[in-house]
Amino acid sequence: MILLWFIVILLAGGVAAWVAARWSATAARVISLVAVLLNLVLGVWLWARSRTAGGAWIEELDVPWVPQFGIHFHLAVDGLGLLLLLLTFFLGVLSVLASWSEITERVGFFHWNLMWILAGITSVFVAMDLFLFYFAWELMLVPMYFLIAIWGHENRTYAALKFFLFTQISGLLMLIAILGVYFLHYAQTGVYTFQYEQLLGTAMPPGMGALLMLGFFIAFAVKMPVFPFHTWLPDAHTEAPTAGSVILAGLMLKTGAYGLIRFVVPLFPEAANRFAPAAMLLGVVGILYGAILAFGQTDLKRLVAYTSVSHLGFVLLGIFAWNELALQGAVVTIICHGVSTGGLFVLVGALQERIHTREMARMGGLWETVPRLSGTAMVLALASLGLPGLGDFVGEFLVMLGTWEANRWMAVFAALGVLGATFYALRFVQRGFHGPNVHGWRLRDLRVREAAVVGSMIVVLLWLGLYPRPVLDTFAPASERLRQTAPIYVRR
Amino acid sequence: MTAIDFIALLPIIVVAATSIAVMIGVAVRRSHAASALTTMVGLAAAFLSLLPAAAAAPRQVTPLLTIDSYALFFMGLLIASSFVVAALMWPYLARQTGEQDEMYILLLVAALGAVVLAAASHFAAFFLGLELLSVPLYAMVAYRHTRREAVEAGLKYLILAGAASAFLLFGIALVYARLGTLSFDRMAQTLVGFTAGEFGILGPALALIAVGAGFKLAVAPFHMWTPDVYQGAPAPVTGFIATVSKGAVFAVVMRFLYATGASGFEAASVVVSVLAIASMVAGNLLALLQTNLKRLLAYSSIAHLGYALVALQAGGEMGATAAAFYLTAYFVTILGAFGIVGALSGEEEPERIADYRGMFWRRPLAAGVLTAMLLSLGGIPLTAGFLAKFYAVAAGASATLWALILVLVITSGIGIFYYLRVVVAIYATDTMAPPLPAISTGSGVVLGVLTAALLFLGTFPGPMLDLIRATVRLRG
Numbered sequence: 001m002i003l004l005w006f007i008v009i010l011l012a013g014g015v016a017a018w019v020a021a022r023w024s025a026t027a028a029r030v031i032s033l034v035a036v037l038l039n040l041v042l043g044v045w046l047w048a049r050s051r052t053a054g055g056a057w058i059e060e061l062d063v064p065w066v067p068q069f070g071i072h073f074h075l076a077v078d079g080l081g082l083l084l085l086l087l088t089f090f091l092g093v094l095s096v097l098a099s100w101s102e103i104t105e106r107v108g109f110f111h112w113n114l115m116w117i118l119a120g121i122t123s124v125f126v127a128m129d130l131f132l133f134y135f136a137w138e139l140m141l142v143p144m145y146f147l148i149a150i151w152g153h154e155n156r157t158y159a160a161l162k163f164f165l166f167t168q169i170s171g172l173l174m175l176i177a178i179l180g181v182y183f184l185h186y187a188q189t190g191v192y193t194f195q196y197e198q199l200l201g202t203a204m205p206p207g208m209g210a211l212l213m214l215g216f217f218i219a220f221a222v223k224m225p226v227f228p229f230h231t232w233l234p235d236a237h238t239e240a241p242t243a244g245s246v247i248l249a250g251l252m253l254k255t256g257a258y259g260l261i262r263f264v265v266p267l268f269p270e271a272a273n274r275f276a277p278a279a280m281l282l283g284v285v286g287i288l289y290g291a292i293l294a295f296g297q298t299d300l301k302r303l304v305a306y307t308s309v310s311h312l313g314f315v316l317l318g319i320f321a322w323n324e325l326a327l328q329g330a331v332v333t334i335i336c337h338g339v340s341t342g343g344l345f346v347l348v349g350a351l352q353e354r355i356h357t358r359e360m361a362r363m364g365g366l367w368e369t370v371p372r373l374s375g376t377a378m379v380l381a382l383a384s385l386g387l388p389g390l391g392d393f394v395g396e397f398l399v400m401l402g403t404w405e406a407n408r409w410m411a412v413f414a415a416l417g418v419l420g421a422t423f424y425a426l427r428f429v430q431r432g433f434h435g436p437n438v439h440g441w442r443l444r445d446l447r448v449r450e451a452a453v454v455g456s457m458i459v460v461l462l463w464l465g466l467y468p469r470p471v472l473d474t475f476a477p478a479s480e481r482l483r484q485t486a487p488i489y490v491r492r
Numbered sequence: 493m494t495a496i497d498f499i500a501l502l503p504i505i506v507v508a509a510t511s512i513a514v515m516i517g518v519a520v521r522r523s524h525a526a527s528a529l530t531t532m533v534g535l536a537a538a539f540l541s542l543l544p545a546a547a548a549a550p551r552q553v554t555p556l557l558t559i560d561s562y563a564l565f566f567m568g569l570l571i572a573s574s575f576v577v578a579a580l581m582w583p584y585l586a587r588q589t590g591e592q593d594e595m596y597i598l599l600l601v602a603a604l605g606a607v608v609l610a611a612a613s614h615f616a617a618f619f620l621g622l623e624l625l626s627v628p629l630y631a632m633v634a635y636r637h638t639r640r641e642a643v644e645a646g647l648k649y650l651i652l653a654g655a656a657s658a659f660l661l662f663g664i665a666l667v668y669a670r671l672g673t674l675s676f677d678r679m680a681q682t683l684v685g686f687t688a689g690e691f692g693i694l695g696p697a698l699a700l701i702a703v704g705a706g707f708k709l710a711v712a713p714f715h716m717w718t719p720d721v722y723q724g725a726p727a728p729v730t731g732f733i734a735t736v737s738k739g740a741v742f743a744v745v746m747r748f749l750y751a752t753g754a755s756g757f758e759a760a761s762v763v764v765s766v767l768a769i770a771s772m773v774a775g776n777l778l779a780l781l782q783t784n785l786k787r788l789l790a791y792s793s794i795a796h797l798g799y800a801l802v803a804l805q806a807g808g809e810m811g812a813t814a815a816a817f818y819l820t821a822y823f824v825t826i827l828g829a830f831g832i833v834g835a836l837s838g839e840e841e842p843e844r845i846a847d848y849r850g851m852f853w854r855r856p857l858a859a860g861v862l863t864a865m866l867l868s869l870g871g872i873p874l875t876a877g878f879l880a881k882f883y884a885v886a887a888g889a890s891a892t893l894w895a896l897i898l899v900l901v902i903t904s905g906i907g908i909f910y911y912l913r914v915v916v917a918i919y920a921t922d923t924m925a926p927p928l929p930a931i932s933t934g935s936g937v938v939l940g941v942l943t944a945a946l947l948f949l950g951t952f953p954g955p956m957l958d959l960i961r962a963t964v965r966l967r968g
Contacts, residue, residue: 169905
């Protein structure tokens with residue numbers, strides 16, 4: 001039941017915030033904050049309880065929805081889902097706080113959208129019925145579209161449209177693939193079902209299996225985004241308001257990675273196994289390409305956006321290496337990238353609120369006027385470049401270890417990406433905050449609220465960097481089970 | 493004809509009687525409210541009379557009409573839609589200058605033609621119903637006759653519909669020449685054992701029928717009239733053409749294809765597939781650059797008939813039910829979309845997309861309804877349009893129509909683009925159009941009900957699916 005509550009609280013919170021905004025904008029903000037905080041508390045409580053839980057799922061809810069088609073309202077969560085839920089609520093709280101002073105117009109509708117996106121993402125992470133999953137997958141889109149199109153920056157309409165079209169069309173491909181699996185399963189067993197666990201063992205004819213796998217893969221690859229499907233990302237991330245960027249980078253991209261782990265490999269073990277070298281190559285290309293492009297950006301938000309392409313390349317690499325270390329690394333990277341990149345977007349957003357530009361050429365020497373902002377930006381940039389002691393390092397290191405086992409050359413080239421990260425991260429800090437304050441900025445430093453947001457992110461990154469055990473322990477049983485579903489996935 | 497025959501025919505009889513009642517009422521004393529109320533009460537009574545008719549079904553009443561569960565389902569859909577059109581018409585006409593009462597008579601006669609089509613199992617009934625449906629539409633389209641574009645639309649519809657009827661009639665004649673019967677069931681019996689070489693003029697006959705029916709369904713390449721007529725007609729009438737007129741013809745075509753076994757012929761599959769692909773591609777591409785909302789919806793409705801044809805082409809029980817569900821969802825959505833245009837009309841209709849700029853910030857409820865309708869047309873979850881499209885794709889997949897499905901998916905993707913253009917305008921924050929007239933209470937209630945139906949079908953389709961599966965059963 002608690003899984004349903006997660007979704008209901010967010011949906012209801014969104015509506016309540018919208019209504020409350022008629023009287024007071026602050027009320028809308030407070031309501032949203034309370035709703036997400038409540039979810040975070042419930043999530044942590046579930047996590048604390050989960051260690052004693054036996055069985056496949058930590059928590060489950062299964063009721064028939066459209067029995068005519070074999071569609072169930074089936075929510076379930078294992079270690080993987082739970083970690084991503086915690087990330088969702090954590091970043092959800094922070095994105096409400098980050099938009100506290102940025103969003104001053106149409107506050108109610110903004111928070112409705114924010115809450116509904118979070119509800120969609122939550123549903124994606126807990127849906128164990130493929131139809132419900134697709135439903136949730138699409139549900140994230142519309143409010144995110146509004147978020148970008150209404151509260152975005154200069155080029156918002158274009159960016160929002162591009163985002164919507166990319167994800168919608170790739171989503172339709174996934175729908176075809178879902179139906180393909182559905183009918184294949186029916187042909188083999190005579191049972192119409194969209195249930196994830198029942199579909200798992202469906203035997204795939206080689207050619208068909210490859211096509212269906214690609215249908216899923218493209219949908220997730222666009223979302224993640226995997227090179228060459230990434231072109232919507234820089235636009236969407238750059239034009240979105242801060243909360244939108246945080247959610248896009250921190251959560252929405254992760255739904256793609258989650259889909260690969262949860263669906264692509266387990267449902268199509270053979271096809272995925274054959275496709276793995278190509279996918280890993282795409283991952284490596286993404287790592288290097290993202291890093292190089294990030295280095296070339298002058299718009300601060302675009303720079304951060306391209307780093308996502310690079311980091312998510314590691315995730316893709318880890319997923320398709322599909323061994324214990326690589327998967328652990330992928331999941332830790334998913335979480336840490338969400339936190340560190342989210343933090344960078346919050347800081348860039350805070351900076352833009354103050355100087356009304358994102359151009360690096362208009363910055364420089366900001367350290368002397370906003371030391372707290374600059375210091376935290378440096379810590380997050382260091383996390384992004386993979387400094388040991390901060391979470392991202394753990395994730396990428398594990399991915400490379402696992403990849404080394406699966407495919408040495410991929411690991412070698414991926415390591416070059418870490419080098420690239422050093423360049424762009426240091427350039428970010430150097431051009432933005434070091435040097436003389438040539439433009440003579442006199443700015444207000446981070447407020448308490450902003451400092452609390454970024455501070456909590458740094459604490460989480462430190463924690464994951466120094467003591468990632470709780471996360472790894474939570475993920476371990478899920479990882480074990482996932483790898484059992486794709487046993488033929490062997491080292492090559 | 494026995495008493496039970498009359499009971500079976502009750503829905504048709506009630507609609508016909510209502511049209512006469514309104515006519516007499518107008519002759520005695522003109523009153524807009526009385527005409528509208530009589531129409532709505534009559535249609536509601538016709539809808540309720542489906543229950544006794546269902547008790548009498550299935551029943552062949554005269555060789556022309558088959559009152560079976562299939563007919564009753566579509567009758568219900570068509571009567572309910574006509575009711576919605578009448579309910580939207582009332583506040584719409586109240587804001588227009590000119591005569592009002594005649595519209596209701598025409599509407600009822602057209603609805604009568606539609607329900608006849610739903611029950612037609614014979615080419616004579618097919619043709620009768622079609623003409624009964626078409627002739628009132630000429631006048632309905634040109635109702636705002638002081639406007640140039642309305643007269644143009646009416647004339648265009650008259651000439652093209654006349655030509656299409658001629659094609660259809662010629663096709664029917666050729667069928668009769670070859671098979672010696674006009675009844676669908678008898679045709680099926682005669683056709684058993686035909687080999688491909690024996691079809692003879694049946695091929696050209698089928699092509700002629702396809703032209704006639706294709707015109708009514710407004711599928712490409714017989715769609716040229718659609719944007720002009722949709723634009724020129726009063727918004728509720730446009731809604732009527734897009735739903736009742738198309739749906740009735742769709743119902744009879746589907747029955748024809750299944751009942752005669754024609755759906756099993758390769759020629760028929762090719763024709764349906766080509767029409768489906770052409771409609772999906774042409775409708776969506778032509779809609780891309782429209783700046784007029786009514787024209788945009790016209791092209792969108794062409795594309796949607798293409799999607800429905802994919803379901804139809806899938807055949808079997810799943811295809812028929814998917815097509816029926818698609819039509820239901822499409823009816824709700826398109827009535828809502830044109831309903832909003834009508835409800836926001838004063839003397840003039842807000843036709844241009846630009847008229848809707850920033851509407852959300854002034855009339856959030858109306859904008860919400862329009863957004864819901866547009867998202868449903870685009871096939872976004874939570875709305876009926878999503879499940880309908882899902883079901884159509886599922887039906888296609890079950891029949892391994894991968895090419896059609898691929899076209900459906902790609903063109904739906906294109907479709908999203910132009911629906912979003914309208915949504916962008918609705919939520920624009922920079923420039924805003926002058927405020928539109930407020931929505932009257934009556935229209936508001938109707939639109940609210942339509943939106944609720946849209947969301948209900950999109951989230952809890954179970955009851956409707958059960959109803960369709962129980963009723964829409966055809967062999968083939």
